[in-house]
Amino acid sequence: MNVEVIAVGTELLLGQIINRNAATIGEALAEAGIDSFRHTTVGDNLDRLSEVLAEALERADAVITTGGIGPTQDDLTREAICLALGVEMAFSESYAERLRNWWELRGREMPASNLKQAEYPVGANLIINEKGTAPALEIDRGESVIFALPGVPAEMYDLLHSHVIPSLRRRSGEDSALVIRILRTWGQSESLLSESLDDLYQSTTNPMMAFLASSAEIKVRLTAKAPTVAEAEALIAPVEAAVRERLGSLVFGTDDETVENLVLSLARRRGWKIATAESATGGMITTRLTSVPGASDVVVGGVVAYSTEMKARLLGVPIEILDDGVVTEDTAIAMAEGACRELGADVAIAVTGSAGPTAQEKEVGTMVFGFATPEGIGARTLKMPGDRERVRTYSTTAALHFLRLAMQGEGIA
């Protein structure tokens, strides 16, 4: 099975949007063991889009398009499919009803243009899009098939994994099971990590090993393919054990286990309430903790003490400590203690630092983390590379890891 990907949108050609969807789809296909030899990007132009579609259908068993199925005039993927396949456009009265209900539920009248999303090339199946109003389409054409997905990444991702990949696997006749194990690490660079696993990387092909870096965490991904899930699991087990032995405490979580989830479950287990005290990260730590549904049972709140005055005023950091320096371990610890005291929490993580672009007290990228738990206090200083955005993102991840480690009793004095 050979699948081509077509990303639709003039904004992609003009470079106003980076084509992340192509990478997302490419990765999902690779994990599913499905070949993909060509990705094409084309603008919101009926003739060129239908031409690209027709050519791709000549070469591939399946074509996945993203974008161009919204309600506006420049959304032309449906029309281009009709043109490429030589079929008429039909209208789904039941989907139109669904659209009307969607708007009615929100107490608003549906703009007439939205009905466009109930149109479909004759022969297409409409696939419900749980995160948006434009349905995805699946259109069989002889031996091949077109999947038309939305361009909005979150909508695209869900439909890709819930519908497209399973359908492609069924179609390819391959009922092999695919098991993916992700070992999440923090604390070492991608190049050092991959170097330390190089012999394992070279010597195993099933499971296949890959490294994925994302905001300071490196994931080691093992993908095994076998007739059954149990057999795929059995292929993964020895390699996973070897990786875990090699990496030791660098591995903090498995599969979907994020550091914020770990922090929240540690707090629940010990009956602790969490507070935050942020400066340069400006709310990002609290945002990540509260992104988890149900966080409110252990996260009481946080303070963004952006100015020095606020660190004294909101967190009660003693003036004599601030006078000695704001980007210091003493200030960070006092911020964490202040957050516990002022917010009535048991544990707190605090960050103070110089995120750039201009240095504040210390060199740009100097970030100081303080933490307090019922068992003690501690601090860490890191020098982060990169620009302001990167310093803030990496510091947020580091803060969550220091909080996790502190709750596990590490780094506490």
Place this chain on the structure above:
Amino acid sequence: MNVEVIAVGTELLLGQIINRNAATIGEALAEAGIDSFRHTTVGDNLDRLSEVLAEALERADAVITTGGIGPTQDDLTREAICLALGVEMAFSESYAERLRNWWELRGREMPASNLKQAEYPVGANLIINEKGTAPALEIDRGESVIFALPGVPAEMYDLLHSHVIPSLRRRSGEDSALVIRILRTWGQSESLLSESLDDLYQSTTNPMMAFLASSAEIKVRLTAKAPTVAEAEALIAPVEAAVRERLGSLVFGTDDETVENLVLSLARRRGWKIATAESATGGMITTRLTSVPGASDVVVGGVVAYSTEMKARLLGVPIEILDDGVVTEDTAIAMAEGACRELGADVAIAVTGSAGPTAQEKEVGTMVFGFATPEGIGARTLKMPGDRERVRTYSTTAALHFLRLAMQGEGIA
């Protein structure tokens, strides 16, 4: 002049790397007024790469490739060009000498494989790559031309701007300019917005109109092409004026003017300090405000009062107001007033709501915004669609807009 872009690399197809180069090149071409209708990604495979090249040359006046010109076995762009054009490979003794010197200067012996970078398809010009060892190539073929650039973004960027774009503009004979105007709107759905502009959309082709939706804001993009920038501006002016008249106060910014930038500059102009009081958005509003370098001169800080107790404790929201309900306009206003008072700010935005997945007091998606300025107070209630993540993101955007409007005197009682 019509240029196609070909990105070469199996890692792109597998989604291990996001294809940023395509966006970089697309943007540079657009700015230069050069059309680009198709981008293709293909793996490190000789036959498929030469096929893609040959096809692109049939359609386009020029083809830009990135990647596949390094020293390793899977770098095949030179070979594919030979195959597509039916020419032999030549060897540049002078470039080989340059490579040897490059390594010698660094006190290292050159790996023999590096000599591959001195090979070139007969008829190609070698273009010095100041940031790396692989030269770029420029190969004329009748009326058309191929530029082969490295895949390393920094090397690619330099060669693109120093050599490729100037060469393409010379070749195109016409130095048409492209002007892009983006009108940023908030407060209306993409479908209603496009409906209200439909006649303008239909009746103008230069400038071309497009709609881009991103986290609750809709951008209207006008792209005009003309011999000079001034003429392109003149083409845009009447359409821009018509769109602005039609959309009125929905348009809040132009081009790169984000809502957070507007909020910060409004505060600077009036000498006001800003504070935030967040509940369901959990720090996202403060994160966006502090993402702008230099925000610290007007943003004093914020409070994430995630639990009801914190709303009283940190923000001094009166118990009798909280007893009447936490997700209410009274609570939101009291939170904003409390943020001003407790943090010593002049203006504040507050959010309280039910972000889901389980309802808190009100139906999931009910979000209440309160704001306070030296000129008065106000509140708004919105019902947001979608899941927790979307409710939080859209609410953050809405909060920044309500803050902007309040600072402009709108919605204030």
